[in-house]
Amino acid sequence: MNISSPQPSLKILILSTPVGALGSGLGGGVELTIANLARELQSRGHRIDIIAPMGSDLGDLSMIQIPGELQLTAQTQENAASIVMPGNPVLANMWAKARAIQADYDIIFNTAFDWLPFYLTPFFDLPIAHFVSMGSQIAAIDAAIEGVAIDFPGTIGVCTRTQAETFSFADLCCVVGGSGVDPAVYQYCDTPADALAWLGRISPEKALEDAVAAAERTGIKLKIMGKIQDLAYWEKIQCDYPHAPIEYLGFLPTHELQQALRNCRGMLMTPRWIEAFGNVAIEALACGVPVIAYRRGGPAEIITDGKTGFLVEPDSVEGLVVAIDRLDEIDRSDCRHAAETVFSQAAWGNVIESWFYRLVG
Numbered sequence: 001m002n003i004s005s006p007q008p009s010l011k012i013l014i015l016s017t018p019v020g021a022l023g024s025g026l027g028g029g030v031e032l033t034i035a036n037l038a039r040e041l042q043s044r045g046h047r048i049d050i051i052a053p054m055g056s057d058l059g060d061l062s063m064i065q066i067p068g069e070l071q072l073t074a075q076t077q078e079n080a081a082s083i084v085m086p087g088n089p090v091l092a093n094m095w096a097k098a099r100a101i102q103a104d105y106d107i108i109f110n111t112a113f114d115w116l117p118f119y120l121t122p123f124f125d126l127p128i129a130h131f132v133s134m135g136s137q138i139a140a141i142d143a144a145i146e147g148v149a150i151d152f153p154g155t156i157g158v159c160t161r162t163q164a165e166t167f168s169f170a171d172l173c174c175v176v177g178g179s180g181v182d183p184a185v186y187q188y189c190d191t192p193a194d195a196l197a198w199l200g201r202i203s204p205e206k207a208l209e210d211a212v213a214a215a216e217r218t219g220i221k222l223k224i225m226g227k228i229q230d231l232a233y234w235e236k237i238q239c240d241y242p243h244a245p246i247e248y249l250g251f252l253p254t255h256e257l258q259q260a261l262r263n264c265r266g267m268l269m270t271p272r273w274i275e276a277f278g279n280v281a282i283e284a285l286a287c288g289v290p291v292i293a294y295r296r297g298g299p300a301e302i303i304t305d306g307k308t309g310f311l312v313e314p315d316s317v318e319g320l321v322v323a324i325d326r327l328d329e330i331d332r333s334d335c336r337h338a339a340e341t342v343f344s345q346a347a348w349g350n351v352i353e354s355w356f357y358r359l360v361g
């Protein structure tokens with residue numbers, strides 16, 4: 001029997017997304033990816049430091065906060081957009097810091113979906129594991145990612161196969177998942193109130209309006225949680241659906257979020273774009289909450305239709321309404337079980353840890 005010697009502990013430098021301070025909600029699912037990965041790898045004896053924009057706060061996790069102007073979000077730009085950075089860019093300042101301290105680490109974990117980190121990769125002296133957090137957005141960024149995928153094989157991580165297929169170099173990507181949840185953080189609920197949930201950045205690509213339309217059609221209260229990233233978009237939804245039974249609870253930290261989420265009959269996921277993963281789906285499952293999602297992108301690889309929720313025709317409000325009527329068919333303990341096994345933080349930690357060992361090795 002081959003008892004492999006325990007692998008050495010790694011010194012890992014995580015580079016944050018530059019679109020918002022960690023903890024602000026502007027970083028979307030990447031905030032949970034970073035927090036859960038750091039905690040899981042620390043529990044395995046690895047050393048983690050995080051470089052992030054000023055104002056970032058993830059509780060106990062050590063944060064190197066960097067000043068500078070936030071980066072424009074990629075998904076709001078055209079495919080043919082030039083590479084842009086603001087004056088005094090926090091992205092460049094973060095990577096200058098990483099260059100200065102790189103000798104203290106074994107590996108960098110990059111979570112920025114931006115041109116610069118991929119361009120800088122050959123200038124660094126240590127492996128960089130790139131976590132690509134979205135599907136294809138801007139051709140110039142795609143080209144920079146492809147360059148690294150070719151010159152540094154195995155260093156491009158994506159959440160799902162569907163997301164990889166939005167890139168011409170899908171076969172050069174490693175599917176590593178988007179996050180994993182610690183079941184102990186989420187309280188299972190078997191007796192929900194008659195309410196639905198919607199979680200996410202309030203921004204056009206998330207198509208909250210479809211969930212609001214379904215709430216208006218069914219008359220079931222929709223609890224909305226997440227950062228208002230596009231205020232005009234949020235106000236338009238409220239104007240277009242004045243009578244929908246919705247309640248906005250704000251951007252909540254995980255403990256408060258799961259207290260509101262667990263008490264819902266189901267969660268609606270209505271991505272207009274190809275959602276790379278959908279961390280909120282595994283948070284719902286951890287609470288025992290079935291997920292009704294458009295059959296598109298990450299959620300279609302997370303939800304088992306008819307078992308942990310329902311996958312419906314993309315962009316079909318009617319499809320959402322029909323699935324809402326079927327929620328009682330789902331055994332909520334099946335949802336919880338999926339979060340305790342396939343989508344657990346420990347299972348995901350194994351995938352990421354072995355990815356890092358391959359790159360450091």
Ligand code: HBI
Nearest residue numbers: 017027028029030073074112113
């Ligand atoms: N846009 N330019 C840019 N860089 C990012 O890192 C980035 C983004 N848009 C969204 C985003 N990251 C996160 O919300 C991911 O979770 C998708």
